[in-house]
Amino acid sequence: MRLLMWDVDLTLLHAGGVARESWAEAFGAMTGLAPRVLPTFAGRTDLDTAAEIFRVHGLPEPDFEEFFDRYAAAFAARRDLVARHGRVLPGAAEVLAALAERPDITQTVVTGNIRPVAEVKLDALGLSGTLDLDVGGYGTDDGDRATLVRRGRQRAEAKYGTFADLWVIGDTRHDVAAALACGARAVGVASGSAGADELASAGADLVLESLADVGAVVRALTGSRCVNESSSPG
Template sequence: MPELVLWDIDHTLMATGGLGRELWSEAFRQVTGVVMREQASVTGSTERVILRETARLHGIACDDGLFTRFADALGALHVRRAAELRERGHALPGAAAVLAALAEGNVRQSVVTGNIRQAAEVKLGVYGLDTYLRLDDGAYAEDGEGRPELLRAALAHAGVTPDRAVFLGDTPADVAGGHEAGVRVVAVATGRAPAHELRDAGAETVLDSLTDTSRALAAIGT
């Protein structure tokens, strides 16, 4: 049985119904004064990297100060529009049941996500998923740029070795990041990557969804 289960958020536990991009675009406009024409690829990336690459596409220099201001703006927008997020998005089918079953088994759970922490907290809170998670044990965009770095940060926060953890995500980047950090990966084909791409990336197990609680728990190792 794993000592720690780490979850990606977007497209693994929930979907925002397109509102996430709208909030991102508004935060970008607020901190740069520039209307976002295009956004860098977000799949499997982190807010820090997405901001830097999106700023480059608009001819804007990006430094730690810009990221801090952006994170503050994005977090505030999530708080302000939490009710809209609840209405437009949703927890993915089966997510709450798997989280609850792990919690009932006293398995420690947290998140590893490219979201800034405040946005992650709002997203998890509006869909009632935060009660199952120890968010201080997780890692967020403020903790690094890539999945391996974030996973290592979460393991350090939780005081757990890689062999005692499992990571669930929906992208090939999640799979690769888990392997680089020495963490076993269960991939969930609920995002843009189909199951065969996740298998090709090397995921030990691929689930079509989280709707079968027993199968999900077996894949996690409980």
């Protein structure tokens, strides 16, 4: 059995900027302030970025549970905007569907998003049915992304039993580093701001230019380990 843990944003989908609006609304509701600046979210966890935004505004650390409840509610209220302005990245839906048919593969997520937000994004764009979201790693697990990978694996093995190996698929150096820190196989997808060379230099076992060539991606993710191999499906 192989466990595949997918990053969400810019690996599988683009949510159309809705998260930033929802984040600002939650911050304003908690503080009465409009945020002067929002943090960089790519590859980071919501717990980490929430701590940063309060810190840079000179505010004490908040009740994170309250903050994330407000954020989740603000995001859920914008679900139609995600469906309207968001998009699934080329090949993502087809790759997930093809892998879901394999009995030796379990798919979940490892994402810096809090779980309710990840669920809305994936559901609004039609991707949730191929992923077991109960066993994922989420942005409230820890500020360190590697801990998200470990927690996700623990949840998956509690449900399914031991996996022969774990692969983490993401679009940033943070995804690669988290995978390697946990002894997982790191697959970099150059669909975000990091190019193929950057992901390879970060130590990714396999680098894909995109998920667009569905057959090539499925073969790559169901094959044996390929160290620092670059592929260009699509």
